[in-house]
Amino acid sequence: MTVGVQHSAVADKAGSAPEKVDPAAPLLLFDSGVGGLSVLRKVRALLPQAPVIYAADNAGLPYGNKTEAQIAARVSGLLGRMTERFRPRLVCIACNTASTIALASVREVLEVPIVGTVPAIKPAAAMTRTGVIGLLGTEATIRQGYVDRLEAEFAADKRLLRHGAPELVAAAEAKLRGDPVDPAVYARAAQALRAMPGGEAIDVVVLACTHFPLIETELAAAFGPEVRFVDGSDGIARRIAFLTQGQPWRRDGDDIALFTRDDDDLPRLRPALHEHGLDRIVVL
Numbered sequence: 001m002t003v004g005v006q007h008s009a010v011a012d013k014a015g016s017a018p019e020k021v022d023p024a025a026p027l028l029l030f031d032s033g034v035g036g037l038s039v040l041r042k043v044r045a046l047l048p049q050a051p052v053i054y055a056a057d058n059a060g061l062p063y064g065n066k067t068e069a070q071i072a073a074r075v076s077g078l079l080g081r082m083t084e085r086f087r088p089r090l091v092c093i094a095c096n097t098a099s100t101i102a103l104a105s106v107r108e109v110l111e112v113p114i115v116g117t118v119p120a121i122k123p124a125a126a127m128t129r130t131g132v133i134g135l136l137g138t139e140a141t142i143r144q145g146y147v148d149r150l151e152a153e154f155a156a157d158k159r160l161l162r163h164g165a166p167e168l169v170a171a172a173e174a175k176l177r178g179d180p181v182d183p184a185v186y187a188r189a190a191q192a193l194r195a196m197p198g199g200e201a202i203d204v205v206v207l208a209c210t211h212f213p214l215i216e217t218e219l220a221a222a223f224g225p226e227v228r229f230v231d232g233s234d235g236i237a238r239r240i241a242f243l244t245q246g247q248p249w250r251r252d253g254d255d256i257a258l259f260t261r262d263d264d265d266l267p268r269l270r271p272a273l274h275e276h277g278l279d280r281i282v283v284l
């Protein structure tokens with residue numbers, strides 16, 4: 001089960017005056033791939049009238065194995081180009097890797113309000129009964145000082161066990177393309193956390209990568225019924241609704257799925273994109 005989160009999973013900057021907003025100005029959600037769709041579905045539930053551009057940096061996927069400098073440069077550069085071209089009213093970095101590394105620098109260069117996604121450690125600390133929390137993220141996310149600070153602030157009296165699981169990113173991408181996924185990848189992620197000292201007592205797992213709620217059913221089967229999952233998507237959707245409250249909305253056409261590279265896989269994502277209300281594919 002995924003439960004809602006409070007503010008710790010969200011980082012943002014206050015919005016502009018509601019009366020100045022163009023009703024057709026979209027929300028722009030950004031991720032390296034399809035992971036941010038797990039955030040988009042929560043945003044849709046709260047703001048069904050919002051025009052949306054969902055941007056996936058498929059040319060840069062995966063972010064998890066890149067350096068901090070590579071990720072910061074890519075994310076700032078791409079968001080600069082995208083905001084210039086599409087004039088969004090708000091940008092959501094629907095990616096833990098990009099947010100924990102580049103949120104501050106992106107805010108320095110962009111004028112638009114930005115909502116980031118950071119690991120839901122605070123709600124996990126409130127949920128755990130055993131005091132042992134697992135955290136699944138990308139390799140880049142789990143080594144961030146941002147995560148150390150969340151742990152120190154909210155889970156200092158708990159044990160937080162981190163595991164970087166790049167093959168789960170690939171599994172989520174494959175699932176949404178309709179490709180078969182070997183269930184052993186889910187079992188390996190569960191075993192990796194369970195094998196750490198104290199890991200057998202994990203009762204809450206933070207899904208600290210936006211791809212992972214897309215495979216939560218499979219992860220739940222691998223971890224077993226005593227483990228609950230938490231991610232930041234509910235809190236992010238609430239924050240976006242709060243920052244845009246009172247603003248007018250008008251949708252002039254199909255919502256856009258924006259990619260940074262044209263490749264043969266894009267048509268195979270169409271059904272999953274359609275399910276999230278994205279019926280037009282555009283390549284940047």
Ligand code: DGL
Pocket residue numbers: 031032033035036061062063064065094095096097098138141169208209210211
């Ligand atoms: N979806 C991304 C996240 O939340 C990262 C996936 C990747 O590109 O490695 O961290």
